[in-house]
Amino acid sequence: MKWLRFGLVTVLMATLACSGSGGSHRGGTVVADILDVQPSDGPVAGGTSVLITTQGFTDFQSMVPTVTFDGNVATFVQAPAADQIEVITPVAAGSGFVGVVVTQGAVSATRPMGFEYTAVSCSITSICPSGGGLAGGEIATILGANFVAGMRVFFSMESPQVTFVSPNEIWAEVTPSISVGLIDVSITDPSSVCVFLNGWEYKVFLQSPDSFEPNDTLATCFSVGSITTGWSATGLTIHDAIDEDYFCYNTLLVPALPTVTMTPDPNSGNLDIELFDAATGTFLAGSYQPSGPESIATPPGATDYAVRVFGDCGAVGTYSLNIQ
Numbered sequence: 001m002k003w004l005r006f007g008l009v010t011v012l013m014a015t016l017a018c019s020g021s022g023g024s025h026r027g028g029t030v031v032a033d034i035l036d037v038q039p040s041d042g043p044v045a046g047g048t049s050v051l052i053t054t055q056g057f058t059d060f061q062s063m064v065p066t067v068t069f070d071g072n073v074a075t076f077v078q079a080p081a082a083d084q085i086e087v088i089t090p091v092a093a094g095s096g097f098v099g100v101v102v103t104q105g106a107v108s109a110t111r112p113m114g115f116e117y118t119a120v121s122c123s124i125t126s127i128c129p130s131g132g133g134l135a136g137g138e139i140a141t142i143l144g145a146n147f148v149a150g151m152r153v154f155f156s157m158e159s160p161q162v163t164f165v166s167p168n169e170i171w172a173e174v175t176p177s178i179s180v181g182l183i184d185v186s187i188t189d190p191s192s193v194c195v196f197l198n199g200w201e202y203k204v205f206l207q208s209p210d211s212f213e214p215n216d217t218l219a220t221c222f223s224v225g226s227i228t229t230g231w232s233a234t235g236l237t238i239h240d241a242i243d244e245d246y247f248c249y250n251t252l253l254v255p256a257l258p259t260v261t262m263t264p265d266p267n268s269g270n271l272d273i274e275l276f277d278a279a280t281g282t283f284l285a286g287s288y289q290p291s292g293p294e295s296i297a298t299p300p301g302a303t304d305y306a307v308r309v310f311g312d313c314g315a316v317g318t319y320s321l322n323i324q
């Protein structure tokens with residue numbers, strides 16, 4: 001190719017020298033060529049800034065050409081030199097090599113296989129929350145890599161509302177389902193599909209508000225009083241994605257500082273706990289196991305404490321609480 005191109009340039013220069021004008025015709029045929037496309041590859045989603053170097057065209061700075069990739073028009077950015085043009089690649093139908101064509105009036109040059117669209121597969125690393133009711137409607141935050149605008153998201157069906165936030169984050173409305181259980185969540189674009197196995201769980205929520213509500217803030221915590229012989233309750237619920245349960249206790253008269261243990265029912269979502277100084281609101285400690293019980297030993301330094309129970313990422317569930 002190098003020799004071929006050198007030869008073509010030589011012919012062109014010879015032609016120019018012979019004609020003695022700015023015309024670039026040889027034997028009635030327009031001699032124009034694409035000498036270089038840099039970079040020569042980019043993702044199927046388009047958006048790659050490409051510098052194209054040519055020969056045999058009229059000054060691009062005075063007459064902007066049209067550039068196509070596989071017939072799709074690229075977005076003009078600038079003509080940094082008379083024989084160079086910078087464009088943004090359009091979206092491709094799929095991966096593979098495509099022809100690049102520069103057209104300026106009646107003059108045109110083609111570089112077959114001048115650009116390769118590469119399939120960059122997306123990946124999903126987490127979905128938050130990780131489950132919800134059969135009615136759907138939650139806006140799930142999907143984190144991962146290589147997301148592009150226009151991607152389609154599938155839960156039980158295709159999500160009707162998808163928001164591209166960044167190459168690492170997409171928001172998507174969860175679709176309804178007629179059956180409970182784990183499903184795979186997938187994201188597709190024209191070039192690839194990425195799947196998050198068991199990415200979403202449809203559940204039947206049986207939780208209803210417990211008898212200690214409302215206790216969603218430190219100020220409205222349910223006070224269990226002084227922990228002299230311990231305190232416990234069962235059948236407590238984080239009944240929806242925004243429920244939080246605060247329980248306050250006092251240690252002024254206790255012989256030893258108690259340990260707070262929250263035990264979720266086996267079918268509950270991931271529940272966590274945090275401990276605060278109830279008088280100042282200062283965060284003291286948190287316990288965030290991915291499943292199972294959470295436990296925090298009350299640290300010294302305060303007399304009024306508050307434990308906060310909440311669902312990770314909107315999780316719900318039934319739990320018991322023991323302060324002893």
Ligand SMILES: [Ca+2]
Nearest residue numbers: 210237238245
């Ligand atoms: Ca509750």
Ligand SMILES: [Ca+2]
Nearest residue numbers: 215216244245
């Ligand atoms: Ca509550």
Ligand SMILES: [Ca+2]
Nearest residue numbers: 271272288289
């Ligand atoms: Ca947990």
